[in-house]
Amino acid sequence: MLSEAAFGLAQRGHDVEILSTCARDHYTWANEFPAGTVEIPAGRGDGDRAVLVRRFEVERDTPGTVRDRIGDRILAGETVSIQDQQRWMNDSLRCSGLWNHVFDHGDRYRAIVLAPYMFWTTYALSQIRPERSIIMPCLHDEPPAYLELFRSMIEGVHGVWFLTEPERDVAARLYRLPDRQAIVGASVEFPESHAPDEFRAEYGIDGRYVYYGGRREWGKGWHDLVLGYVRYLERRSGRSALQLVTSGVGPVDRPAGTERHIVDVGLLSDRQRDNAMAGADAYLQPSAMESFSRTVLEAMLASTPVIANRASEVVAWHLAESGAGLTYEGEAELVECLDFVTDEPAAAAALAIDGPAYVSDRYRLDHVLDRMTATLDRWLPVRRVQEVAG
Amino acid sequence: MRTLLVTPFPPYRDGIATYATQELRRLRADGAEVDVLSPVPSAARWHLPLGGPSAMVPLARRAAAYDRTLIQFGPELLFGRCRSAAERVAVWSGLAVLAARNPVELRIHEIEYGPLEQHPIERRLARLALGRARRVTVHTEAERAALDRLVGLGQRIDVIEHGRDFRPAVVRSRDVARAELGLSADHCLFVAIGFLQHHKGFDRAVDAVDRLNGLDVELHVVGSARVDHPDITGYVDRLRARCAEVASATLHDRFVSDVEFDLWLQAADAVVLPYREIWSSGVVERARLFETQIVASDLPQLRDQAPAGTIFFSDVDELTVALEKLRSATGRPIELAAEDATEDATDPPAGDRGGGSWIVEADHPDRASIQSQIAARARSTEIAGVATGGHRLGDRRPVDALLALGHLHRPEPNSARPGVAPVKRLIERLIAWRIDPLAMRLEELQRATIQAVAQLDGTGREDATPTHNERTPSS
Incomplete structure (x- = not known):
């Protein structure tokens, strides 16, 4: 998300640096990329x-037991002292090289954009140059968001960029937001075309199906989705039923007897994913904690209706605004949604008719960059601070 | 020159960490190559669990790779985990060895005098360690004199300016700062800010504004408990209860950002430092950045540190007089600000006069002003009556009995006896799955009961919180 914005801003003539860690995976935080700098052309023209990318090695020299112990208390909704909140934050990845770079050179940057809110990098760096720091929190209504630590961080920075209105509403409930806040959104890539038959042929999928792409884990609602889908299969006994096609990482955990119905196609390229979405009768979004839900927008671009967990305020809001799908609360409603899509395919498809226009109007890269540059010009005009050298 | 800076460090936030960060900026700007070692994981390059004797050898080993070691010396940094005089002696010995082998500067933010006064061996070793240090620095002449009295280093202790590296996190006009904080533009606004703990004496500021009894004055106490310790949470609970009783006092129990901290200082007509004890104060230096009027306890360290024009007081009566003078001066040049409130110390206490002191020039009394004060006092008395639900402040309400029960504080798994603390910690972990839900439920029940009784009681306390339980068992 930030990478697309960085390259987009560079194409518009801004000097942009990406400051990051050497990690590829935020589960292990292992240093996989080499430390140092590399220049990547922002466009295809000579x-x-x-964009200059600076990478710094991550330090993970603590066992993480303090984080686990305090993290459990946070998730349980306990009141945790500010001292423990700080211990929780620092018993994770740390990146002193990155911190020192911003400490020593932070005044060279017109703006320092930090995301997401819960990472050490955002928390630590936002304290160094708060007067030119903009946080893109990617916030959910979840226990850590209530911590004093993050309240003081969000309230102390120069500006906040939100992805959606519901995210801003959550933040406004939790914090005293600075005046400098804006909903800038994030960009979605627009495929030139969709080729659902290509996907069917490649993976041998003949019949109708619903699709879920993403991490198959508890936090994403995967297991609830499987349970609901099995219930749907039971209910459709003797009648035609949609397959559940899934891609991504994480164990599928199919109940015995559902192997024919739940099909894992593994990891897909962007094109394969877009084609998979276009071929589906519906895209399923079971996660209750989405700050933007790019995949839902990609499904809309493919004119595929979305069936989503209503507990995700953001996705429910996307669907209310666009009309491009249905939401459910609980297993029974999920089963009804699947039944509807199975029995009324034309009506389901018609729901999605305004999906592409909804995404195009709001989440084209150009629109997102317009909003970002407009806020930058208002909040941190060039005359006020030195533009990035280079 | 390669320097090792030993200090609490961001993103941990406390006064010394902020101080060290600002010094680091200057050192690097001067061309020094500086690495930081912190006592816990942080943004520092190194971290080492300081606070006890076992850390001294690895610290010495690390320091050997540098040309100079600068230690931001505070009791917690080097002695925080010591449980006995023997351990403290071992730390001082380690520090003496470190200072003998490496050029060390000890920047003394605070030293606990008590143990040094009680234990001659510890005092001798402290003298040895400080004597071997290449440089010992403090922030006020009073600190220098006190330290010299104890360890006898004389002029080898340098006094340096506490705020020499400080810079504002944000600069705003008073009006804009108030608008950003959502504060009244035209009231006289006092701010007491910092970690909430007994020795900061914020309760004294609340007592003083209570006596002012004014509609146009506000005291904002801003800060949070630094650590989760029964003494501190108990103090915060009592402070919260007291602020709830005083209409013009508000407690903002918040962990504030550096930006917000400076906004409060710029929004204030005066910043109040009612400290019962202090070494040197970072708040003084930050207030000085914005030329905000300071009202401070008459402690030698603050006398040394505070800028000209600071108003000093010795007790709540004098603080009340000082705040009253500032209130009357708000909106015109603060001529009284340069005076010591102690000049009026012979006046009877404001509380004895029923409504706080009058603002009047004996030679040229301003009738309109007096008339205005009469009206304001009458209104505030009425409102105070309403705000307290008709209860006088000294009355006991039904809810008070519940509040006095205090929080459920579980004893810390500490012990001075070797080997006992780990066993206690183990037992704590083993039984936590049964005990924690029960304790949480108990707290919820207590809160709910207090709120229910408060509503019946007519006090309508939404923030009803139990106070510190004096019977809490200690370790």
Whole structure:
């Protein structure tokens, strides 16, 4: 998300650096990329600017037991002292090289954009140059969001960029937001075309199906989705039923007897994913904690209706605004949604008719960059602080 | 020159960490190559569990790779985990060895005098360690004199300016700062800010504004409990209860950002430092950045540190007089600000006069002003009556009995006896799955009961919180 914004801003003539860690995976935080700098052209033309990427090694030299112990208390909704909140934050990845770079050179940057709110990098770096820091929190209504630690962070920075209105509403409930706040959104890539038959042929899928792509884990609602789907199969006994096609990482955990119905196609490229979405009767979004839900927007672009967990305020809001799908609360409603899509395919498809326009109007890269640059010009005009050298 | 800076460090936030960060900025700007070692994981390059004797050898080993070691010396940093005089002696010995082998500067933010006064061996070793240090620095002449009295280093202790590296996190006009904080633009606004603990004496500021009894004055106490310790949470609970009783006092029990901290200082007509004890104060230095009027306890360290124009007081009566003078001066040049409130110390206490002191020039009394004060006092008395639900402050309400029960504080798994603390910690972990839900439920029940009784009682306390339980068992 930030990477697309960085390259987009560079293409518009801004000098942009990406400051990051050497990690590829935020589960292990292992240093996989080499530390140092690399220049990546922002566009395909010879005269295009380059984005300078600086990577710094992550330090993970603590066992993480303090984080686990305090984290359990946070998730249980207990009141945790500010001292323990700080111990929780620091018993995770740390990146002193990155901190020192911003400490020593932070005044060279017109703006320092930090995301997401819960990472050490955001918390630690936002304290160094708060007067030019903008946080893109990617916030959910979840126990850590209630911590004093994050309240003081959000309230102390120069500006906040939100992805959606519901995210801003959550933040406004939890914090005293600074005046400088804006909903800038994030961009979604627009495929040139969709080729659902390509996907069917490649994976041998003949019949109708619903699709879920993403991490198959508890936090994403995967297991609840499987339970609901099995219930749907039971109810459709003797009648036609949709397959559940899934891609991504994490164990599928199919109940015995459902192997024919729940099909794992593994990891997909962006094109394969877009094609999978286009071929589906519906895209399923069971997660209750989405701050933006890019996949839902990608499904809308494919004119595929979405069936989503209503507990996710953001997804429910996308669907209310666009009309491009249905939401459910609980297993019974999920089963009804699946039944509807199975029995009324034309009506289900018609729901999605305004999906592409909804995404195009709001989440084209150009629109997102317009909003970002407009806020930058208002909040941190060039005359006020030195533009990035280079 | 390669320097090792030993200090609490961000993103941990406390006064010394902020101080060290600002010093680091200057050192690097001067061309020094500086690495940081912190006592817990942080943004520092190194971390080492300081606070006890076992850390001294690895610290010495790390310091050997540098040309100079600068230690931001505070009791918690080097002695925080010591459980006995023997351990403290071992730390001082380690520090003496470190200072003998490496050029060390000890920047003394605070030393606990009690143990040094009680234990001659510890005092001798402290003298040895400090004597071997290449440089010992403090922030006020009073600190220098006190330290010299104890360890006898004389002029080898340098006094440096506490705020020499400080810079504002944000600069706003008073009006804009107030608007950003959602505060009244035209009231006289006093701010007491910092970690909430007994020795900061914020309760004294609340007592003083209570006596002012004014509609146009506000005291904002801003800060949070630094650590989860029964003494501190008990103090915060009592402070919260007291603020709830005083219409013009508000407790903002918040962990504030550096930006918000500076906004409060710029929004204030005066910042109040009612400290019962202090070494040197970072708040003084930050207030000085914005030329905010300071009202401070008459402690030698603050006398040394505070800028000209600071108003000093010795007790709540004098603080009340000082705040009253500032209130009357708000909106015109603060001529009284340069005076010591102690000049009026012979006045009877404000509380004895029923409504706080009058603002009047004996030679040229301003009738309109007096008339206005009469009206304001009458209104505030009425409102105070309403705000307290008709109860006088000294009356006991039904809810008070519940509040006095205090929080359920579980004893810390500590012990001075070797080996006992780990066993206690183990037992704590083993039984936590049964005990924690029960304790949480108990707290919820207590809160709910207090709120229910408060509503019946007519006090309508939404923030009803139990006070510190004096019977809490200690370890």
